[in-house]
Amino acid sequence: MRETQTIFIGSGDPGLIERAQTLSPTLQIISSRQLKENPEALSTIDAAYGWLGKDQVAQATGLRWLQLASAGVNGLITPEIKARDLIITNARGIHAEPITEHMFGMLLMITRRLGEAWDRHKIGKWNGEGLGDRVLLLAGKTLGILGVGAIGGQSAKVGKAFDMHVVGLRRTGEPHEYVDRMYTLDQTHEFLAASDIIMNILPKTEKTMGFLGPKEFDAMKPGAILINTGRGSTVDTGAMIAALQSGKLGAALLDVTDPEPLPEGHPLWTAPNVFITPHYSGAHPEYDERADKIFLENLRRYLAGEPLINVVDKEEGY
Amino acid sequence: MRETQTIFIGSGDPGLIERAQTLSPTLQIISSRQLKENPEALSTIDAAYGWLGKDQVAQATGLRWLQLASAGVNGLITPEIKARDLIITNARGIHAEPITEHMFGMLLMITRRLGEAWDRHKIGKWNGEGLGDRVLLLAGKTLGILGVGAIGGQSAKVGKAFDMHVVGLRRTGEPHEYVDRMYTLDQTHEFLAASDIIMNILPKTEKTMGFLGPKEFDAMKPGAILINTGRGSTVDTGAMIAALQSGKLGAALLDVTDPEPLPEGHPLWTAPNVFITPHYSGAHPEYDERADKIFLENLRRYLAGEPLINVVDKEEGY
Numbered sequence: 001m002r003e004t005q006t007i008f009i010g011s012g013d014p015g016l017i018e019r020a021q022t023l024s025p026t027l028q029i030i031s032s033r034q035l036k037e038n039p040e041a042l043s044t045i046d047a048a049y050g051w052l053g054k055d056q057v058a059q060a061t062g063l064r065w066l067q068l069a070s071a072g073v074n075g076l077i078t079p080e081i082k083a084r085d086l087i088i089t090n091a092r093g094i095h096a097e098p099i100t101e102h103m104f105g106m107l108l109m110i111t112r113r114l115g116e117a118w119d120r121h122k123i124g125k126w127n128g129e130g131l132g133d134r135v136l137l138l139a140g141k142t143l144g145i146l147g148v149g150a151i152g153g154q155s156a157k158v159g160k161a162f163d164m165h166v167v168g169l170r171r172t173g174e175p176h177e178y179v180d181r182m183y184t185l186d187q188t189h190e191f192l193a194a195s196d197i198i199m200n201i202l203p204k205t206e207k208t209m210g211f212l213g214p215k216e217f218d219a220m221k222p223g224a225i226l227i228n229t230g231r232g233s234t235v236d237t238g239a240m241i242a243a244l245q246s247g248k249l250g251a252a253l254l255d256v257t258d259p260e261p262l263p264e265g266h267p268l269w270t271a272p273n274v275f276i277t278p279h280y281s282g283a284h285p286e287y288d289e290r291a292d293k294i295f296l297e298n299l300r301r302y303l304a305g306e307p308l309i310n311v312v313d314k315e316e317g318y
Numbered sequence: 319m320r321e322t323q324t325i326f327i328g329s330g331d332p333g334l335i336e337r338a339q340t341l342s343p344t345l346q347i348i349s350s351r352q353l354k355e356n357p358e359a360l361s362t363i364d365a366a367y368g369w370l371g372k373d374q375v376a377q378a379t380g381l382r383w384l385q386l387a388s389a390g391v392n393g394l395i396t397p398e399i400k401a402r403d404l405i406i407t408n409a410r411g412i413h414a415e416p417i418t419e420h421m422f423g424m425l426l427m428i429t430r431r432l433g434e435a436w437d438r439h440k441i442g443k444w445n446g447e448g449l450g451d452r453v454l455l456l457a458g459k460t461l462g463i464l465g466v467g468a469i470g471g472q473s474a475k476v477g478k479a480f481d482m483h484v485v486g487l488r489r490t491g492e493p494h495e496y497v498d499r500m501y502t503l504d505q506t507h508e509f510l511a512a513s514d515i516i517m518n519i520l521p522k523t524e525k526t527m528g529f530l531g532p533k534e535f536d537a538m539k540p541g542a543i544l545i546n547t548g549r550g551s552t553v554d555t556g557a558m559i560a561a562l563q564s565g566k567l568g569a570a571l572l573d574v575t576d577p578e579p580l581p582e583g584h585p586l587w588t589a590p591n592v593f594i595t596p597h598y599s600g601a602h603p604e605y606d607e608r609a610d611k612i613f614l615e616n617l618r619r620y621l622a623g624e625p626l627i628n629v630v631d632k633e634e635g636y
Binding site: 097098100101102104105106108109111112113114115117118120121124125126127128131132133135136137138139157158160161162163260261262263264265266269270274275276277278279280281283284285286 | 415416418419420422423424426427429430431432433435436438439442443444445446449450451453454455456457475476478479480481578579580581582583587588592593594595596597598599601602603604
């Protein structure tokens with residue numbers, strides 16, 4: 001490591017830059033404003049916190065560490081970036097609680113008929129017809145977690161507390177304390193057939209594009225509920241609409257779509273039993289604070305030459 | 319116990335009457351239809367399953383055991399009934415899962431801004447403005463369970479899984495495995511002051527009428543969220559509306575109201591940050607089946623002279 005390190009911090013928070021500076025008085029910090037005024041400074045940076053596009057990363061020839069403020073890597077990892085001696089770290093973990101809360105919120109809104117009750121409240125009339133006799137109970141149902149990482153593990157824990165049976169699908173097949181049965185990729189159809197409710201938290205990688213296609217919707221239980229907070233492109237939108245229209249899929253609760261943002265007039269808006277929230281399941285009132293905390297911990301480790309946390313596997317893409 | 323027992327079974331399900339009969343061939347069963355044709359048969363019954371009014375219980379002078387299909391006793395226990403050698407059992411326990419699911423559904427709908435997202439979905443426009451930046455996170459918040467019985471215990475368990483801090487209030491003060499701190503009745507204001515979210519599951523008894531009045535709303539944290547699935551009369555409706563209007567109370571999520579049903583034009587319908595569902599939080603697709611199971615178990619015990627389960631404490635009223 002050279003004696004003087006130069007880091008780009010793409011945050012508008014002067015307090016963060018101050019806190020970073022206190023970790024090392026010799027640290028050279030380049031702010032967003034400075035980079036805007038002098039884009040060539042990219043070639044001088046050793047590290048960066050915040051989002052850099054592919055072209056910017058290509059220009060930052062000295063970049064050795066990039067800390068993202070997001071969990072998703074979203075196609076940043078080109079063959080060139082894979083080949084480079086560049087460590088990418090992300091903000092995974094801070095999404096586990098908000099996304100789990102969002103998924104159970106969407107799910108319970110449908111199973112407890114709360115959307116209909118919300119509409120009726122506005123009319124100001126006490127009318128329980130078709131509500132209580134149409135609820136579904138989570139207890140006793142099978143929750144299938146598609147992609148058991150930090151978010152999936154948190155959701156599995158909550159599912160168990162709701163007295164659900166929890167199954168999971170994970171590339172490594174490694175067991176998890178809150179997952180009653182873990183399936184591997186070659187057992188995807190068995191996993192889908194076992195699940196009453198599927199929480200899809202797959203990241204966007206080359207392998208997960210269109211992961212849920214026509215054959216996968218065929219493999220699901222009739223009336224299954226699909227929740228997607230991973231990436232829209234992991235689901236074949238046309239196949240999902242067909243499954244909703246045939247009734248094979250009971251409901252689709254989506255925080256992500258493909259295309260995204262979903263354009264006006266797209267048939268997914270009006271497909272039966274769809275509820276879309278505009279990609280904010282990871283939103284969290286203390287998001288920046290917690291992402292900054294991961295960055296500062298990694299900056300400390302970086303300056304001390306210690307191994308970083310939240311390192312992205314560039315081969316797997318997450 | 320006399321050799322021949324007569325029981326009234328107020329269920330329209332012939333299968334249930336058949337199952338009851340198999341427990342004892344000498345059991346005399348009176349159906350709803352038979353009782354309607356011959357109301358005087360009340361005086362001959364030893365036991366009953368289903369709802370009997372106060373007057374009917376008074377007429378059923380030989381009644382020794384009444385199994386309710388509900389959890390609430392709703393003013394059935396008059397001084398006369400208290401004095402009688404009559405055991406009342408209820409269906410408590412089967413409400414724990416549906417009511418817990420309902421309460422967390424209502425709560426997450428508000429904290430994740432899902433009601434607004436639901437309204438926007440209908441317009442078919444992708445618009446995240448004012449949603450993600452206004453969410454609240456359950457994780458780290460304090461959940462206060464007002465009345466820790468079967469329902470409260472289940473809710474405490476789910477709250478812990480969501481990484482909440484859980485406090486409870488219980489007459490006996492007895493600890494609970496999922497409650498981090500249990501308060502007693504004389505500490506009601508401390509309990510309220512500690513809670514970000516209050517789940518009120520108090521039963522309707524003489525002691526709980528208007529339990530949450532002006533002083534209790536004053537004692538709450540500013541912006542607290544109150545959920546009520548117990549009985550409407552445990553909350554002073556006027557005091558609650560005032561607390562909502564002043565902003566002291568952040569939201570009221572109500573499955574029960576006082577008066578109930580809430581009449582058209584009542585100011586509670588339009589008070590700020592209120593969401594009312596028309597008393598169906600206990601609804602459950604297999605409700606009758608599970609209530610019948612408790613009844614059949616108690617019938618077996620009754621015929622065998624064994625102690626019954628789910629016995630109501632006539633002094634406490636639940």
